[in-house]
Amino acid sequence: MRTRLKVCCIVSVAEARLAIAHGADAVGLVSAMPSGPGIIPDETCAAIARAAPPPVASVLLTSRTEASGVAEQAERIRPSAVQLVDGAASPEAHEALRRLGIHAIQVVHVEDETALPLAQEAARTASAVLLDSGRPSEGVLGGTGERHDWNISREIIAALEIPVFLAGGLTPANAPEAIQRVRPFALDVCSGVRTAGALDPTKLDAFARAMASA
Structure with missing residues (x-):
């Protein structure tokens, strides 16, 4: 199976088109966050989501945790999926998104071996899991540009039956x-x-070529 490419931190329709031209299967739109790069207003997120042509997915990154707040933001922006960046699984938010016909991608930060049970819990209700290098214990929710322990990530992927992003x-x-x-x-x-x-x-071209060579 071909490994897909999601280009995150897209800040404009022009950037989305550039990423898609270089093979992106999904574009990530970062709404208000306590940390990390590429934060844009909800209005810009909505414009990019509208501009993404099928079958390219638009993925809204949100730091909201309450199901009602997640659903309200998703309903306004109408992305293909919402990436919940809080470190804990949120079944209520997942279900709220499902009712809107929007996929839930639950982030699990791989700080240590405790990421495995967190991912297994998230997989009960989320459409997909994303493994990132954030440090929720320090208030850092992704966007670090750092690599985590891929041995743990491999264990998690082997244990889950839903798609897992790295x-x-x-x-x-x-x-x-x-x-x-x-x-x-x-x-x-x-x-x-x-x-x-x-x-x-x-760099986009080099990344796409590197993936093709794997």
């Missing part, structure tokens, strides 16, 4: 290793395809 410190140089060692459903990249904060077509 994020954190991915670059053209390590993308083939990530695919071969971890076998994720998709790679989620942000800083690894940017230069001075801007989406870099040369």
Whole structure:
């Protein structure tokens, strides 16, 4: 099965089109967060979501945790999926999104072996799980540009029956290793395809070629 590519931290329709032209299967739109790059207003998230052509998915990243707040934001923006970046599984939020016909992607931060039971719990109700390198214990919810322990991620993927995305410190140089060692459903990249904060077509092309070589 081909490993898919999700390009995150998209800040404009032009960036979304650039990512899609270089093979992105999904674009990530970062709404208000306590940390991390690429934060944009909800109005911009909605505009990008409307512009994403099928079958490209638009994924809203939210730090909201209450089911009602998640559903309200999702209903306004209408993405294909919502990525819940709180470290704990939120079955109520997952169900609220399901009622709207929107997929729930639950982030699990791989700080140590405790990530496995968190991922298993999230998989009960989420459409997919995303493994990231954030440190919720320090208030850092992703966007670190750091690689976590892929051995733990591989264990999690082997244990789950739903799609699992891999994020954190991915670059053209390590993308083939990530695919071969971890076998994720998709790679989620942000800083690894940017230069001075801007989406870099040369790095995007290198990332896509690296994935194809895996």
